[in-house]
Amino acid sequence: MTSIALSARRLRAGAWARGHAVSLALAATMLVGALATGSLLTGPRGTLSDWIGTGAEAFAQTHNFLGPLTAAFFAPGPLVLLAALVATVLVVGEAERLMGPWRTLAAFVVTAYASAGIGTLLQSLGLLAHERWSVRIQEYVVTDPFTAIIGTVMTASAFMGTLWRRRVRILGLSAVVIVLLYAGHPSDLFRLIAALLGLVLGALIAREKPTLRVARSSHREARSLVSVVLLVTAVGPVVSVFSPHGYGLLQPLGVLFRNTLPSLAPLQRACAVPSPALHCAADLALARINGPGAVILAPLPLVVLALAAIGMLRGRRSAALVAIAVNVLLAAMAAFYYGFVPAFGESTVLSQSAGSVEGVVRLSIAVAVPLVVAAVILATLRHFTVRTSATRAVRYVAVVGGSFLALAGTFLAVGMLARAQFAPVATPASLLLELPDRFVPVGFLRLEAIDLLPSGPLALAVYDAVGPLFWLIVVAATAWLIVATPDAVASAELERVRALLRHGSGSLGHLATWRGNRYWFSADGAVAIAYRVHSGCAVSVSDPIGPAEQWEAAARAFVDFCDDRGWDALFYSVHDDFVPIAHAMGWATTRVGTETIVRPASLTLQGRSWQDVRSSINRAERAGIRFLWTRHAELPPALALQIDEISESWVAEKDLPELGFTLGGTDELRDPEVALGLAIDAGGQVEAVTSWMPRYRDGRVVGWTLDFMRRRPDSINGVMEFLIASSALQMRDDGIEELSLSAAPLVAPEGEDALDRADGAPAPQRVLALLARALEPAYGFRSLFAFKRKFSPSYAPLHLAYRDALVLPAAGAALARAYLPSAGVRDALQVARALL
The missing domain is CATH 3.40.630.30 (Gcn5-related N-acetyltransferase (GNAT))
Incomplete structure (x- = not known):
């Protein structure tokens, strides 16, 4: 039996290998290339990098027309190579299963070569125009397998079913666009071009008819897609953390979410020279407020967005509203700290940058991205059907608003008590002007002068603590609002309905358990009516639930309940047993369907x-x-x-x-x-x-x-x-x-x-x-x-x-x-x- 099982496994393994021949060959080529060139642990370096890589500088030096293709088989480091090998075997392998080997190979080669070629051409045109981004990344040599991998996957999306085609395209494009906007390396541009080329190539190969019609999504799929897009945009600034020398248009916005303030000790040594640099005084001021609070505060707004995305995946409308509010806040922050402050601030460099075309473009995109995300969530709000109870929502607003007022009041009160511990001495006006800056990430502080600097322990403590404390409270309150268990009252009512259904119900009784229903119970709890309110009408979900002999009394009481709230009661999809009750109440009936x-x-x-x-x-x-x-x-x-x-x-x-x-x-x-x-x-x-x-x-x-x-x-x-x-x-x-x-x-x-x-x-x-x-x-x-x-x-x-x-x-x-x-x-x- 053991030998038979072993033979069976070998046969399955052999069949799998034959079905993934191209993806395995591509992965093997990457691994052999790294071993043969000695670039396994370090990535290509020096002359080797120029000859096998691609980009404007590499092509100018070598005139190697095969560079866009060879660059797809080498990685800049061992971790990237390992990820590329796994992605090639699994992701490109799945594309091979969908498209077949020759189409997969063609997609890999064509998207790799064409995207690098087009990207290099755009980079060269930027250099001719002395465009800042092209000049800054001129010397970059690109070696990146993921350009071809992304292009192949996007090509294969044309062969996928509706569900995965939409997921791959929306999430894939969102990811490459966000990375390009925050990191902005040449490889990021090449990946976006490869993704777009893959869409076109896939449509041509699969003979996909072009259409402007957007395929509809179910409620679950729509909210899943919007939630993941929100999560991608929330994680986007993290790219700035791992890419501190990025060149993307949103790189400055990403800086807001990491602590870029200088450290005091090395700065004191650098500035302790006979002729210190002009910026030493400003940097020393920034270093003195670079405490634990700055580190804690920086990522907390992104944590709130991540929690909102989790809540939206669960259908919570409150999560969507929180996400809209935070994205609008981020747009306002970007407009103020990268628009108003540089344009009217004291920094000559920043003022000039704000007046340049690229500065305006950066500002516009930094404001537009969170606003677009907020608008998309608002447009799809109808898919988030799980509503939070009014009590929970009011408590959330009270906690967040009350915490802000309490911490703001604490800052002002302690500031006045310890006003001598500020330089210059604090006044009510200076504390009020400083107050908003205590509640936003500290990255923007490089963009404006420090007018009020804490010097004593009490002033430093309140200066450093109020912002992180507020956002920690917001994080905890948001988790309580949208991630915790649903409203206890609604859950208890649903369990009461389920218990009544188990005693006996009509054929459509289970409809009462569906999400979106409200419940009315008779005084003794023996009868329940599930209903929904639309256009001023309370529409029942089929017959009352409970003993039939109590239906009439329950129906009359339900009508009184609706009258008290200004609703017109409608008993919908009720069976013949309910018709005499309606007539006894003096109501009319008409047929609406057939079971x-x-x-x-x-x-x-x-x-x-x-x-x-x-x-x-x-x-x-x-x-x-x-x-x-x-x-x-x-x-x-x-x-x-x-x-x-x-x-x-x-x-x-x-x-x-x-x-x-x-x-x-x-x-x-x-x-x-x-x-x-x-x-x-x-x-x-x-x-x-x-x-x-x-x-x-x-x-x-x-x-x-x-x-x-x-x-x-x-x-x-x-x-x-x-x-x-x-x-x-x-x-x-x-x-x-x-x-x-x-x-x-x-x-x-x-x-x-x-x-x-x-x-x-x-x-x-x-x-x-x-x-x-x-x-x-x-x-x-x-x-x-x-x-x-x-x-x-x-x-x-x-x-x-x-x-x-x-x-x-x-x-x-x-x-x-x-x-x-x-x-x-x-x-x-x-x-x-x-x-x-």
């Missing part, structure tokens, strides 16, 4: 009506597709990622954003109570996925309701029929009483007051018919209903109960907003066009 129900116990798949389903099952079995009944938490990471990819492809095809309210997405199928049905082919690829919400009675699951239903675009015909039929058979074996294929919103069976017949219909149905007509082209409710009819279901009408016809315009707007919570202005215009 399709199958009884698994009597399921046989026999007869002519099941012919299409049987054919789909046979087709799937011949294709080697198997059925898996599981939970999301039990999935291997590879299968879970494939589900996200399928979902993103589905969302990207839609002209309108992802629906919500009674239609779930990838967030909802992660609920541990939700079951998943997967169709998986022989190679382990997920072809289709469904999710099923539980229906309980006395703590036992007696029914499942279909929610999430998506398939891979290139999957075989009939895979969804196979998946639902297999799920139904699984439920039959498990003794499940009822299988609901869920509701078809705004659809009714033909001949039963169809909602699509607006002419001559009652007013409520005309409003709903307009909404159905607007959403039908994008979401296909009618075709979805026709698909469900293949399973020979019975039908259960769903209704809307409302007080009177006067609330119908607001009801239509509320339902549209409930189903399209993330719709923007463009989406609203598209819906409006569909209504005309």
Whole structure:
């Protein structure tokens, strides 16, 4: 057995090596080149560097036209070489799997050569124009494998699915742009050019049609992308720490986040000469305030941004608002300390720099980058749906604002008490002018004169401590606001709802557990109503939860609750059992959809009506597709990622954003109570996925309701029929009483007051018919209903109960907003066009 297992491993290893032949060959060339030239531990040096590297200076000396290519096989140091070897084997290897060996080799060579060539040409043109950046980096010789690696990956992105194509392109371009802006070395420019060339080359090779249409993202994917972009921009200044001699346009902004103040001891020795330098007095003043507080304060605003990014990944709207506020603050700091201070300050050098074209460009970009990040977060704010309780938000503002006022007051009070410990002696006016500088990173202090210098211990302590203490409090408060557990009251209410659902509920009861719902409970806690507020209407999520005999009393109390808050109550997607209650209250009802129900116990798949389903099952079995009944938490990471990819492809095809309210997405199928049905082919690829919400009675699951239903675009015909039929058979074996294929919103069976017949219909149905007509082209409710009819279901009408016809315009707007919570202005215009 051991020899057989060993042989099997060798076969798999051999197959993997054959599939990664080009990437392994490229990595081997890098390693052999480093060994052969003796540059393994030091990188290329001297003449060798000029001959195998690239850049304006190297080409001017050697005229080596192969330099742009050979530079891609050498690294400037051992750590870079090691990272390049790993990236070539893994990342370029994945590109090879997607594109094939020859396309991968072509992408590596073309992007490496063309990007270095174009970059060198731009550098030469800058030298002719005496452009400052080109002059400063003139002597740099570039040896960089990552130029070709990035170009290859961007080329391969054209062969990826929607999910990873978007991730690679957005995050890859964000990273190379940020590094270029903060570090600004020639290799950073070459990498950006390689990334752009890779996009063009990939589109040509894959015959990707050019389009101005931006593929839509799900809520989860949109907030993930925005969060990571924020994290990249927050980490950007760290590049300045590791690249102290960088030349990027944002390098001065990065300086704000590191301690660049001089040390006192070496400066005293340097200045203790008969004729000290003119700047010695200013540097000695800076050195005297270079204490622990300066070191602690410098990175703390970036820590706040990193915490905000983590919170945004979790969907927290409060995190997004914090990120917007901090980025606006950074933009203001950049404008003031790199614009106003140099332009009107005492430093002649800085004043001249501020007046130059490059100074204006630097200032503009330093202000624009954080403002653009803030604007992007603001534009995508609708995707951050987890709201913080008002109590928590007020406490956060009170802590941050109160801490600032308290520390500012402490600085002013102690400053006046110890005013003799300042040079010159402190006055109220001088302390007030100095106060703002105590709360920002110390890097900017080189840009202005020190007008108030602490000399005594008490003055130095308060001068050094108030800023770091404030930002440490902001960091702790931000962590408490956006990273800590969700609001305890909301969590407790959700657990109460789950407990009521386990005693018994309707087929759509589990919708009440979804994010974004609010909850009302009867006085005795026996009945709950889940609802959402839109356009002044409180829209219930299906039937009340609890004993049916208490529904009427609960409904009347809920209406009073809404009246007290100025809301119009709407009972949406309620079943026939609720209609008599609505009529007893004097309310009107109208049909808003149809639920399709199958009884698994009597399921046989026999007869002519099941012919299409049987054919789909046979087709799937011949294709080697198997059925898996599981939970999301039990999935291997590879299968879970494939589900996200399928979902993103589905969302990207839609002209309108992802629906919500009674239609779930990838967030909802992660609920541990939700079951998943997967169709998986022989190679382990997920072809289709469904999710099923539980229906309980006395703590036992007696029914499942279909929610999430998506398939891979290139999957075989009939895979969804196979998946639902297999799920139904699984439920039959498990003794499940009822299988609901869920509701078809705004659809009714033909001949039963169809909602699509607006002419001559009652007013409520005309409003709903307009909404159905607007959403039908994008979401296909009618075709979805026709698909469900293949399973020979019975039908259960769903209704809307409302007080009177006067609330119908607001009801239509509320339902549209409930189903399209993330719709923007463009989406609203598209819906409006569909209504005309």
